[in-house]
Amino acid sequence: MIKNKLVVIGGSDAGISASLRARELSPNTEVAMILADRYPNFSICGLPFYLSGEVTDWKTLAHRTADEIEKQGIRLFPDHRATAIIPDRKEVLAADAEGRSKTFPYDRLVIGIGGVSLVPNLPGIDLPGVFFLRWVADSFAFQEYLASRRPKSIVIIGAGYIGMEMADAMIRRGLSVSVVEFLPSVLTTFDPALGGIVRTELEQQGVQVFNGFAVERIEPAGNRLSVRSVAADIITADMVLVAVGSRPESDLARSAGIETGVKGAICVNRRMETNIPHIYAAGDCAETYHRLLGKNTYLPLGTTAHKQGRIAGENTVGGNREYSGTLGTQSVKIFNRVAARTGLKDDEALKEGFSPLSVDVETWDHKAYYPHAKKMRIRITGDKKTGKLLGAQIIGAYGAEVSKRIDTVAAAIHNGMTMEALNDLDLAYTPPLSSPWDPVQMAAQAWSQANGRPV
Amino acid sequence: MIKNKLVVIGGSDAGISASLRARELSPNTEVAMILADRYPNFSICGLPFYLSGEVTDWKTLAHRTADEIEKQGIRLFPDHRATAIIPDRKEVLAADAEGRSKTFPYDRLVIGIGGVSLVPNLPGIDLPGVFFLRWVADSFAFQEYLASRRPKSIVIIGAGYIGMEMADAMIRRGLSVSVVEFLPSVLTTFDPALGGIVRTELEQQGVQVFNGFAVERIEPAGNRLSVRSVAADIITADMVLVAVGSRPESDLARSAGIETGVKGAICVNRRMETNIPHIYAAGDCAETYHRLLGKNTYLPLGTTAHKQGRIAGENTVGGNREYSGTLGTQSVKIFNRVAARTGLKDDEALKEGFSPLSVDVETWDHKAYYPHAKKMRIRITGDKKTGKLLGAQIIGAYGAEVSKRIDTVAAAIHNGMTMEALNDLDLAYTPPLSSPWDPVQMAAQAWSQANGRPV
Numbered sequence: 001m002i003k004n005k006l007v008v009i010g011g012s013d014a015g016i017s018a019s020l021r022a023r024e025l026s027p028n029t030e031v032a033m034i035l036a037d038r039y040p041n042f043s044i045c046g047l048p049f050y051l052s053g054e055v056t057d058w059k060t061l062a063h064r065t066a067d068e069i070e071k072q073g074i075r076l077f078p079d080h081r082a083t084a085i086i087p088d089r090k091e092v093l094a095a096d097a098e099g100r101s102k103t104f105p106y107d108r109l110v111i112g113i114g115g116v117s118l119v120p121n122l123p124g125i126d127l128p129g130v131f132f133l134r135w136v137a138d139s140f141a142f143q144e145y146l147a148s149r150r151p152k153s154i155v156i157i158g159a160g161y162i163g164m165e166m167a168d169a170m171i172r173r174g175l176s177v178s179v180v181e182f183l184p185s186v187l188t189t190f191d192p193a194l195g196g197i198v199r200t201e202l203e204q205q206g207v208q209v210f211n212g213f214a215v216e217r218i219e220p221a222g223n224r225l226s227v228r229s230v231a232a233d234i235i236t237a238d239m240v241l242v243a244v245g246s247r248p249e250s251d252l253a254r255s256a257g258i259e260t261g262v263k264g265a266i267c268v269n270r271r272m273e274t275n276i277p278h279i280y281a282a283g284d285c286a287e288t289y290h291r292l293l294g295k296n297t298y299l300p301l302g303t304t305a306h307k308q309g310r311i312a313g314e315n316t317v318g319g320n321r322e323y324s325g326t327l328g329t330q331s332v333k334i335f336n337r338v339a340a341r342t343g344l345k346d347d348e349a350l351k352e353g354f355s356p357l358s359v360d361v362e363t364w365d366h367k368a369y370y371p372h373a374k375k376m377r378i379r380i381t382g383d384k385k386t387g388k389l390l391g392a393q394i395i396g397a398y399g400a401e402v403s404k405r406i407d408t409v410a411a412a413i414h415n416g417m418t419m420e421a422l423n424d425l426d427l428a429y430t431p432p433l434s435s436p437w438d439p440v441q442m443a444a445q446a447w448s449q450a451n452g453r454p455v
Numbered sequence: 456m457i458k459n460k461l462v463v464i465g466g467s468d469a470g471i472s473a474s475l476r477a478r479e480l481s482p483n484t485e486v487a488m489i490l491a492d493r494y495p496n497f498s499i500c501g502l503p504f505y506l507s508g509e510v511t512d513w514k515t516l517a518h519r520t521a522d523e524i525e526k527q528g529i530r531l532f533p534d535h536r537a538t539a540i541i542p543d544r545k546e547v548l549a550a551d552a553e554g555r556s557k558t559f560p561y562d563r564l565v566i567g568i569g570g571v572s573l574v575p576n577l578p579g580i581d582l583p584g585v586f587f588l589r590w591v592a593d594s595f596a597f598q599e600y601l602a603s604r605r606p607k608s609i610v611i612i613g614a615g616y617i618g619m620e621m622a623d624a625m626i627r628r629g630l631s632v633s634v635v636e637f638l639p640s641v642l643t644t645f646d647p648a649l650g651g652i653v654r655t656e657l658e659q660q661g662v663q664v665f666n667g668f669a670v671e672r673i674e675p676a677g678n679r680l681s682v683r684s685v686a687a688d689i690i691t692a693d694m695v696l697v698a699v700g701s702r703p704e705s706d707l708a709r710s711a712g713i714e715t716g717v718k719g720a721i722c723v724n725r726r727m728e729t730n731i732p733h734i735y736a737a738g739d740c741a742e743t744y745h746r747l748l749g750k751n752t753y754l755p756l757g758t759t760a761h762k763q764g765r766i767a768g769e770n771t772v773g774g775n776r777e778y779s780g781t782l783g784t785q786s787v788k789i790f791n792r793v794a795a796r797t798g799l800k801d802d803e804a805l806k807e808g809f810s811p812l813s814v815d816v817e818t819w820d821h822k823a824y825y826p827h828a829k830k831m832r833i834r835i836t837g838d839k840k841t842g843k844l845l846g847a848q849i850i851g852a853y854g855a856e857v858s859k860r861i862d863t864v865a866a867a868i869h870n871g872m873t874m875e876a877l878n879d880l881d882l883a884y885t886p887p888l889s890s891p892w893d894p895v896q897m898a899a900q901a902w903s904q905a906n907g908r909p910v
Binding site: 045323326329332342368415428429 | 783
């Protein structure tokens with residue numbers, strides 16, 4: 001057991017996972033956690049559900065309370081902003097809420113500082129009534145605006161995960177919702193054909209969707225805000241949410257001589273080590289090893305942050321674990337639909353030198369004779385030459401076990417399985433929940449037929 | 456492409472899959488399918504839902520109609536009972552409904568004749584009002600009895616999958632239901648602790664459950680039937696369902712010199728070949744290769760029958776495929792609960808020379824702050840020495856993605872993964888559907904902690 005002074009910058013998924021793991025394996029470790037706000041270990045993925053009203057008490061979004069964290073032997077320094085890392089002295093400097101500087105000496109340092117919302121360089125982006133959503137404080141500002149101004153309408157810029165969840169949330173709150181997206185489809189982490197299903201769902205729920213809408217500026221329009229496109233289309237609403245993605249928060253690290261790479265994220269190896277000894281990084285501030293590509297990419301996700309944090313934590317106390325890698329597995333609930341994906345889409349696979357073939361199937365989620373069967377759409381992608389499974393996208397009904405079906409595919413890709421091997425898996429069947437060949441296996445069979453080779 | 460006269464005995468999962476696959480790969484193949492009843496390709500797993508009334512038209516239980524099957528180039532011989540296989544002449548003899556004998560010459564033969572209900576040697580087992588449930592005709596007899604006699608109560612002997620589903624079905628039909636089971640718990644393919652959850656569910660739904668009830672006899676009691684135990688307990692009802700399992704239908708094969716093995720099932724290798732050249736067997740009449748055990752066992756399941764049939768069919772037309780093996784993955788819906796399992800339980804693993812450790816966890820199916828989160832119970836089993844994942848059992852709410860969560864574990868076991876590797880999988884997360892660590896990963900972490908070694 002190593003006697004260890006561990007400093008962790010960041011109190012979200014990566015930082016907490018690192019700290020808990022270090023303490024679990026090495027109870028002598030002293031952990032000091034520097035966090036910029038007062039909300040350690042919050043499920044920021046849950047913020048849209050707080051804003052929708054489905055979560056009535058924001059405090060329940062905490063995986064653990066501050067007390068519970070401290071009881072795990074993690075000393076919290078809330079409202080402290082890390083201002084410098086000094087590797088030569090093995091120190092982190094931080095400023096508290098009053099601006100007083102504090103020095104945190106470390107034996108090991110984990111940077112889990114997260115990402116920041118992308119702020120597009122648009123005129124009007126700073127106007128009152130324009131919001132971003134990433135951290136807990138963002139949601140408070142948003143909630144306060146909803147409560148005090150009682151807006152009746154919102155324009156959401158960006159049709160990614162947060163944009164989609166917030167469209168759902170704001171319809172629930174009774175607002176009139178418009179979504180504008182630069183690209184020609186929504187939820188562009190999915191192929192356009194599947195994005196089309198989501199768009200239809202949005203429209204059926206009353207959301208107005210504008211694809212191919214390149215925002216030029218946001219401008220005041222009386223008490224309201226107008227979002228204007230380069231094509232001079234104008235949508236006016238009471239408030240605007242900008243949800244166009246995030247970037248890694250890596251300035252602090254870079255200033256300390258820590259290398260950054262893909263999209264400015266902190267370079268890490270699979271042990272989550274940076275280029276500077278004794279300094280680790282994990283989560284949305286760091287690069288993500290992609291298991292299928294065999295190289296680092298940038299794919300900030302809560303699941304990944306937990307895993308990377310845990311590995312960083314283990315390695316700070318003498319462990320020797322490597323991150324297994326992401327497959328970009330994600331799921332999202334949008335009104336009554338669930339969209340889930342893993343691995344590579346056609347275009348992504350092509351770019352990486354694969355010979356992808358994608359095949360679409362539509363199947364029932366369970367035997368059609370049993371009540372409430374619902375159609376699900378599966379797009380499965382494999383490599384024509386090797387038969388290797390590369391990815392899948394599924395869109396189906398909420399309640400139809402969509403997201404855990406993608407997990408079967410993720411487990412298969414993780415293990416380098418072929419399409420025919422996926423078809424061989426011994427998966428669960430009972431008529432109310434599946435078919436003797438699970439939908440993902442029907443997709444695999446369709447793929448093999450399309451590829452002209454027997455499964 | 457091989458010019459091939461394929462004879463298939465049996466028109467259920469294995470026989471149909473074999474035929475379709477042979478035709479798909481080798482369209483010149485002539486397929487003659489000898490089937491004992493008039494219901495080819497029926498989902499016999501769906502019969503309880505027909506009897507429950509949830510499926511209103513029994514014809515919808517057919518995966519394909521007879522016409523659709525014939526259009527696939529499969530010639531059906533319904534109401535034909537195969538009476539002999541003569542390997543020396545490569546012929547099958549069958550008797551039609553009128554008892555006339557017919558000869559079917561073959562180049563390749565697939566036996567997919569299925570299983571038969573176990574008929575315990577009990578006094579009274581032949582009384583009117585005593586039913587079995589395996590084939591479509593069984594369900595018609597049962598349905599006819601329900602319709603004409605309007606029974607108000609039933610005793611179900613046996614608390615396995617069919618017994619449980621029929622308890623659910625008969626409550627739905629308004630009957631008073633008693634389940635008697637020889638063993639001390641219900642659903643004994645699960646550990647007793649998890650069976651206890653199912654028993655509670657049954658009782659909450661008004662089913663009376665009697666464990667440790669050894670049936671001695673069934674006897675008439677006026678217009679009713681009494682089921683009497685060796686301990687002289689008596690339960691009287693209007694009808695009795697005997698659901699104590701099945702055995703392979705292998706007499707025909709045995710008479711032809713085909714070897715039988717485990718529980719009397721037809722011996723097959725992983726190519727689904729019997730000991731006699733050109734004769735294959737698949738499905739409930741045949742042995743089942745178990746992937747974890749590396750040897751044949753007997754585990755009759757529809758999923759397995761489909762897979763084995765498909766492989767047999769492929770190999771009859773010159774293919775060279777091996778069955779990947781079963782893990783005994785199963786799921787069942789009982790009222791509002793779903794139980795799913797894969798791999799080995801503790802006792803099964805111990806018997807096979809593993810050093811099993813099983814750990815129970817109770818977790819929410821998704822983030823507790825999001826509405827409608829429900830607890831699920833997971834028991835995960837691994838090998839203490841190697842850390843290898845051996846099995847899992849999950850019981851949770853219907854709608855909580857229980858059955859497809861077991862699939863993730865099945866995919867992991869299929870690939871020989873360890874508990875820590877399961878924890879590394881990149882699985883889907885969104886607060887309404889999971890947690891950043893999926894419940895199966897929380898179980899893996901708990902297991903590793905219990906095993907005293909870091910994940």
